[in-house]
Amino acid sequence: MTAANASTLFRIVHTVCSHDCPDSCGVLVTVNEKGRAVKVAGDPKHPVTQGFLCGKVAKYLDRVYAPSRILYPLKRRANVKKGPLERGREHESFERVTWDEALAAIAQQLKNIADEFGPESILPYSYAGTIGVLGYGSMDRRFFHRLGASQLDRTICSEAGGVAWKLVYGNKLGTPTEDFRLAKLILAWGANIHGNNVHLWPMIEQARRNGGRLIVIDPYRTRTAALADWHIAIRPGTDGALALGMMHVILNEGLEDREYINQMTNGFEQLAERAREYTPDRVAAWTGMTVAGIEALAREYAMTRPAALRLNYGVQRSENGGTAVRAIAMLPALTGAWKHRGGGGVLSTSGGFDWDENAVRRPDLALASPLGRLARTVNMSELGRALTAEGPEPGEVPPVKALFIYNSNPGAVAPNHNAVTKGMARPDLFTVVHEQFFTDTTDYADYILPATTFLEHTDVQGAYGHYFVQLSQKAIEPLGEARPNVWLFGELARRMGFEEECFRDSEMDLIRQALAIGADGHSTRPEMEHITLEGLKQQGHIPLAFHFSPEKRPFQPYVSGTLPITSGRIEFYSEKLAAQGLDPLPAFVPAVESRFGTLAERFPLEFLSRKADNYMNTTFANLDGHRKMEARTSERLEMHPTDAAARGIVDGETVKIWNDRGELRLTAMLNEALPAGVVAGKLDWAKLSPGGANVNALTSERLTDIGAGATFYSTLVEVGKG
Numbered sequence: 075m076t077a078a079n080a081s082t083l084f085r086i087v088h089t090v091c092s093h094d095c096p097d098s099c100g101v102l103v104t105v106n107e108k109g110r111a112v113k114v115a116g117d118p119k120h121p122v123t124q125g126f127l128c129g130k131v132a133k134y135l136d137r138v139y140a141p142s143r144i145l146y147p148l149k150r151r152a153n154v155k156k157g158p159l160e161r162g163r164e165h166e167s168f169e170r171v172t173w174d175e176a177l178a179a180i181a182q183q184l185k186n187i188a189d190e191f192g193p194e195s196i197l198p199y200s201y202a203g204t205i206g207v208l209g210y211g212s213m214d215r216r217f218f219h220r221l222g223a224s225q226l227d228r229t230i231c232s233e234a235g236g237v238a239w240k241l242v243y244g245n246k247l248g249t250p251t252e253d254f255r256l257a258k259l260i261l262a263w264g265a266n267i268h269g270n271n272v273h274l275w276p277m278i279e280q281a282r283r284n285g286g287r288l289i290v291i292d293p294y295r296t297r298t299a300a301l302a303d304w305h306i307a308i309r310p311g312t313d314g315a316l317a318l319g320m321m322h323v324i325l326n327e328g329l330e331d332r333e334y335i336n337q338m339t340n341g342f343e344q345l346a347e348r349a350r351e352y353t354p355d356r357v358a359a360w361t362g363m364t365v366a367g368i369e370a371l372a373r374e375y376a377m378t379r380p381a382a383l384r385l386n387y388g389v390q391r392s393e394n395g396g397t398a399v400r401a402i403a404m405l406p407a408l409t410g411a412w413k414h415r416g417g418g419g420v421l422s423t424s425g426g427f428d429w430d431e432n433a434v435r436r437p438d439l440a441l442a443s444p445l446g447r448l449a450r451t452v453n454m455s456e457l458g459r460a461l462t463a464e465g466p467e468p469g470e471v472p473p474v475k476a477l478f479i480y481n482s483n484p485g486a487v488a489p490n491h492n493a494v495t496k497g498m499a500r501p502d503l504f505t506v507v508h509e510q511f512f513t514d515t516t517d518y519a520d521y522i523l524p525a526t527t528f529l530e531h532t533d534v535q536g537a538y539g540h541y542f543v544q545l546s547q548k549a550i551e552p553l554g555e556a557r558p559n560v561w562l563f564g565e566l567a568r569r570m571g572f573e574e575e576c577f578r579d580s581e582m583d584l585i586r587q588a589l590a591i592g593a594d595g596h597s598t599r600p601e602m603e604h605i606t607l608e609g610l611k612q613q614g615h616i617p618l619a620f621h622f623s624p625e626k627r628p629f630q631p632y633v634s635g636t637l638p639i640t641s642g643r644i645e646f647y648s649e650k651l652a653a654q655g656l657d658p659l660p661a662f663v664p665a666v667e668s669r670f671g672t673l674a675e676r677f678p679l680e681f682l683s684r685k686a687d688n689y690m691n692t693t694f695a696n697l698d699g700h701r702k703m704e705a706r707t708s709e710r711l712e713m714h715p716t717d718a719a720a721r722g723i724v725d726g727e728t729v730k731i732w733n734d735r736g737e738l739r740l741t742a743m744l745n746e747a748l749p750a751g752v753v754a755g756k757l758d759w760a761k762l763s764p765g766g767a768n769v770n771a772l773t774s775e776r777l778t779d780i781g782a783g784a785t786f787y788s789t790l791v792e793v794g795k796g
């Protein structure tokens with residue numbers, strides 16, 4: 075959708091916010107006659123965006139036109155060591171080169187490394203810096219498959235929860251955002267809706283105006299928790315125990331929906347037997363809740379209709395986080411909450427979008443690589459280990475010799491920061507970073523390549539918080555020599571001598587392939603058959619078929635039919651896990667790094683590495699306007715007055731926080747936003763943090779029980795005067 079205003083010659087272009095957020099807002103960009111974007115606004119016609127943007131993106135032009143943007147390819151100057159660079163002076167360590175020079179040199183170096191060490195010694199590292207279909211994973215995947223580079227297991231954010239949800243339901247669907255307004259109870263579990271799912275908030279407000287209640291379960295009193303009718307501050311990582319305790323009460327009091335259970339689920343008897351073990355007094359001892367509180371929560375949840383669960387990904391970033399999500403996901407199946415419009419729940423809606431990923435990413439190209447097969451997989455949550463491994467032992471795959479980073483800032487966001495930066499500082503590691511700004515990661519790059527923002531390229535996008543396909547049209551020409559992923563990897567493929575036609579595909583070619591557009595111009599995917607490129611250009615957003623007419627034919631997942639899972643029914647008991655020798659039923663196993671483990675004797679405090687409301691992980695943290703909005707808790711360690719008093723710490727003094735992996739120094743901020751025994755620091759750039767260390771100096775590379783994800787929220791520390 076592009077509209078021109080004849081009197082002013084301003085154009086309005088429909089784009090989509092591609093930052094890692096469930097809302098995937100439709101963004102209207104006003105562009106003046108000189109081709110400069112002068113305004114961004116939420117699309118008023120988009121049923122979820124509803125005409126407004128969050129505080130992060132409302133000021134987006136500050137980011138696009140920031141004087142500090144990287145606009146030209148850069149090469150590390152000879153004899154400049156890799157490592158932290160002073161903010162604002164990073165450019166002094168690099169020299170400007172042309173794209174031709176950079177691409178030729180990078181291609182040659184990748185060839186040399188592949189020849190000497192094998193292509194699996196090259197590791198791509200990317201995540202959701204952009205979640206557009208093309209930007210997230212398209213030409214880049216083709217390139218690395220064809221090269222035979224290691225595959226990256228993208229586990230850092232949501233894998234444990236995603237796998238766990240699918241173990242119960244078979245796919246990731248959920249209650250439409252728009253229907254939350256009909257709920258009489260909204261249970262936000264590990265979900266800071268105000269901070270990172272803000273377009274759900276108007277629906278909740280509407281529900282509350284109609285008598286609905288909001289309950290928030292979160293160890294930390296977030297902005298959302300502070301606005302709730304009831305905030306339950308459980309101890310970190312005890313969510314699974316609480317879910318099982320709720321099941322105990324629900325079953326004990328006969329509050330389950332037997333009709334729904336009989337019709338739609340599998341393994342109820344086994345689950346009921348397991349839940350009997352989780353008496354409220356046991357669960358109270360783990361969670362820190364009272365027995366009465368657990369009983370009241372279970373009753374209110376089971377007896378209120380419709381009851382909607384908003385489960386977010388914080389819960390699953392703990393050692394037992396996969397099982398916790400599995401247990402929580404079973405609650406609406408136990409109470410039949412899915413039957414009532416406005417009830418049910420959602421972790422992610424991404425399963426609704428049936429993109430033709432094979433066509434876009436072409437894993438078959440691995441057969442044409444020197445390996446002749448798909449390459450080994452490296453878990454991104456173990457990057458420090460991968461980069462510092464001594465190997466190879468006989469028979470092992472080679473160590474990582476080249477790192478190609480895009481859509482991510484592992485120098486700040488990856489767990490076990492000290493191991494990661496030790497690895498990235500290796501002089502023998504060849505590192506390329508495609509970025510918009512100098513970051514903690516670019517300080518270790520051999521080459522930095524300038525990347526576009528979502529205003530400067532074309533993409534197609536779904537969402538993990540709604541059911542609309544959207545076209546993001548290029549609103550402005552790329553600034554300087556910034557280029558999108560599709561262009562970068564197409565050009566690099568050419569220089570590597572990859573002759574396959576697919577490396578010449580344009581963005582529009584790739585979009586057609588993602589939508590599986592057929593000869594008649596329509597998508598051939600069942601839920602997108604009504605979608606054409608022309609339609610997307612005109613309308614900007616089009617709902618998936620099952621969500622096409624919410625008023626006449628509301629979409630309610632998991633109310634009937636066969637599910638895409640072994641038994642075809644919601645699985646309380648997982649044959650799949652049983653076959654792997656794992657517990658097929660949910661159980662609560664306290665984390666090694668929690669107050670219940672022996673490590674707590676040395677490190678007695680549970681550390682929460684919190685996300686900032688006004689950053690997107692570390693994106694936006696370099697912009698002054700965004701930093702101002704976060705000033706209250708920046709560089710602070712929030713701690714309960716009881717824990718501070720026990721250590722003789724007073725508000726405002728410098729404290730040291732440490733464990734066996736690292737240490738940092740922050741300013742003590744005493745408050746009761748978190749329970750005793752828990753302390754919290756906020757994720758920020760390392761180079762913008764005191765002493766150049768951020769919260770990931772403390773986090774570990776231990777993996778979750780399901781999905782092999784990161785365990786940022788299972789971290790023990792001690793705190794003392796700094």
Ligand code: SF4
Pocket residue numbers: 091092093095096097098099127128129130131132272273
């Ligand atoms: S970050 Fe989320 S809420 Fe903000 S504009 Fe982007 S999609 Fe919308």
